[in-house]
Amino acid sequence: MTAATPLVHTRSAVAEFTIRDVIEGQTAGQLIVAADDWGWWATLLGGNTIVPTTGIQQAVAVGLVRAGFLVRRNHSYHLTHTGHDVGKNRGFVRCAVRGWEPTFRKLSEAALDEFIPAATEPGEVARACTDIARRRPEIFAGIGAAIAADETPGCTIDLGCADSGRVQALAAIAPHERFLGVDIEAEVIDEATTVLAGLGLTDRVTLLAGSVQPEAEPPAWLARVDRDSVTTAMSFFLLHQLASDGAGIAAVLRGWMEWFPNVRRLVIGDGYLLEADQWTQQPWFSPTYEIYHTITGVQLWTQQEYEAAFAELGWSVTRRMEDHTMLVTTVLERG
Structure with missing residues (x-):
C-alpha cells in the first residue's frame, strides 16, 4: 500500500506553548483523573453537584476551581462551560496522564534506541x-x-x-x-x-x-x-x-x-x-x-x-x- 499525504491543519496565527502550560497542564491532568476516580465528572455531567467531605477532596476541588473547571456556590461545586468540556473528554486525559505515562517515562533511558516498546497501564x-x-x-x-x-x-x-x-x-x-x-x-x-x-x-x-x-x-x-x-x-x-x-x-x-x-x-x-x-x-x-x-x-x-x-x-x-x-x-x- 502506498503512503498517502496526511491531512494538514493550520491556523493563521500559531500560538506557542509556555513553561506555565507545561507545569500547570501536568497538575491539572492529575487533578482531572483523580476527580474522575472519585466519580465527580459523572456526577457533574449528570446535572448534580459535588460536596467535598475531606481535606484532600477540598484541595482538589479548589484546584479545579482555580483552573476554571468548577465554580463554587455555597458549599457545593458546579461545572463551568470549560469544565463540561473537560468532563466529556476525561478519557483522553486519562490515556495521556495515566495510561501512557510509563512509556514516556522511559524516554530518558532510551536516547540510543530506535523505538521504545510500549509500557502502558x-x-x-x-x-x-x-x-x-x-x-x-x-x-x-x-x-x-x-x-x-x-x-x-x-x-x-x-x-x-x-x-x-x-x-x-x-x-x-x-x-x-x-x-x-x-x-x-x-x-x-x-x-x-x-x-x-x-x-x-x-x-x-x-x-x-x-x-x-x-x-x-x-x-x-x-x-x-x-x-x-x-x-x-x-x-x-x-x-x-x-x-x-x-x-x-x-x-x-x-x-x-x-x-x-x-x-x-x-x-x-x-x-x-x-x-x-x-x-x-x-x-x-x-x-x-x-x-x-x-x-x-x-x-x-x-x-x-x-x-x-x-x-x-x-x-x-x-x-x-x-x-x-x-x-x-x-x-x-x-x-
Missing part, C-alpha cells in the same frame, strides 16, 4: 478507551440502531474490547443481539467479566482473552467461538497498531473476514494521521497521539489509506462519524 488504557468511545453517545446510538435493525439477530464481536464498556452500551440498545469481546489483556478481561456478571449480562455477552492479530495460525480463543454466527465485527483504537505490526490495514481486515465468513458489517473507530509543523496547528490530542506512536514504532495511517483498504476488500461506507477531526468511526457494509 492496561487498566487505565482500557478505561480511557471506553470513555473516549462513549463521550459521543449519538455515535453509539447509531451503531446500536443499525445492529438492532437487522432482520435476523446475530452476534457482534468487539475485537480489542478493553473493559467491555462499548459492548455493555450496545447490548442495551440491541437487546436481541449476542455479543463477544476479545482483548489481549487477560486481567482486564477477568475484571470486566466480573462486572458483566453483576449486571446480569453474561447470558448475552461473552468475553475472551487473546490476540486479535491475524497470524498464520488462528488464535486459541477462536476455537471457542461460533464463527459463522458473527455478522458484525467492531474494532476501536486498535487497527492502526495491528496494521503497523502486520502487513497493512487490508491484511488485518482480510484476516478477520476469513475468521468470520458471514460478517456483513464492520465498525472501525480509529485515529487518523494528521500532521503540522507545530503542535498548536493540530487538533487537540493529535500531537500526543502522534508522538506516542512515533516513539513506540507504530505507524499511523491517513484517511486515504483506510478508505483505499475498505474499497479493496469490497466494503462500502454507509456512515462516517467524526469526533474532533482526528478520531473517526466508520460503519461499512459488504457491497
